[in-house]
Amino acid sequence: MELRQLRHFVAVVECGNLSRASRKVHISQPALTRSIKALEDLLRARLLDRKPRGVVPTPTGDIFYQHAKLILNECARAKDDIADAESGATGQVNIGIGAMFSATIIDQALARIADTHPKLHVSVTEGFFEDLVDQLRDGRLDAIFINFPVAAAANDLTLEPLWKVTALTMASAKHPLARKRKITPADLSDTKWVVVNQPHVADSLDQLFSKSGLAFPSSTTRTNSLGLIKAMVIRHGFISILPEHIVANELKSGELVILKLPQGRIERDAGLILRAGVTPRSAVAHVLAEIRKLCISPSRH
Numbered sequence: 001m002e003l004r005q006l007r008h009f010v011a012v013v014e015c016g017n018l019s020r021a022s023r024k025v026h027i028s029q030p031a032l033t034r035s036i037k038a039l040e041d042l043l044r045a046r047l048l049d050r051k052p053r054g055v056v057p058t059p060t061g062d063i064f065y066q067h068a069k070l071i072l073n074e075c076a077r078a079k080d081d082i083a084d085a086e087s088g089a090t091g092q093v094n095i096g097i098g099a100m101f102s103a104t105i106i107d108q109a110l111a112r113i114a115d116t117h118p119k120l121h122v123s124v125t126e127g128f129f130e131d132l133v134d135q136l137r138d139g140r141l142d143a144i145f146i147n148f149p150v151a152a153a154a155n156d157l158t159l160e161p162l163w164k165v166t167a168l169t170m171a172s173a174k175h176p177l178a179r180k181r182k183i184t185p186a187d188l189s190d191t192k193w194v195v196v197n198q199p200h201v202a203d204s205l206d207q208l209f210s211k212s213g214l215a216f217p218s219s220t221t222r223t224n225s226l227g228l229i230k231a232m233v234i235r236h237g238f239i240s241i242l243p244e245h246i247v248a249n250e251l252k253s254g255e256l257v258i259l260k261l262p263q264g265r266i267e268r269d270a271g272l273i274l275r276a277g278v279t280p281r282s283a284v285a286h287v288l289a290e291i292r293k294l295c296i297s298p299s300r301h
Contacts, residue, residue: 170251
């Protein structure tokens, strides 16, 4: 099996069309077809289904695509690391972070690394759990720092808890529920919600309302922008579940208030997520060490 065969197969899957894929990898379409056929013969498996409008991976092809992407990304990373070592640098590290940590922990870690390891190159991708894990699995990311999901982690991931995230249901100080001493699930169901557009958040809200026999609020806006969520809660009468540390200033100024709910505080673990069984490279280990030190430091806030 050759790397060029993997590149050919990945190009076909991502383009969904042999003609476009052949242009992407700069070979003729017949040559691309022969390369894919040779790969299928080698693996003794059909990797692609030909459809009227293009090609799609078979279930086996889907599995092989994940492996191929990981191999190609690791090869590219190895090439970059060798080039960095030859030029006197210490390597490239790609980290994924949850949006709520961009101004907590990670900014401090990057500042320390810039001072102590000036030739270490760090690239940071902000995103949400499901998207970042996909990038970790195929090798585009070396590690993730994020809040952990409620569900158990997959076997191919290692979770290292380092931090506690406290989330509470919040509203503007002008919201009618802000003045209520006792808030019922029915009150919550009747108001406008804005939530992070991720499956684990929807699951948490479903559990909250199903316990009281209520349906998920019909007036729910979903977004992947924490800044937009804060604006809609403060200015437009929505409520949301927000991590306490990212709205500390708004709580202090009185723009936001914590709603008095029976369930109280919601605590989630956060920390590092790595690929199971993979030993971090030296450059990655430096970054992880700085993150760990900040998480145990009394002055981390």
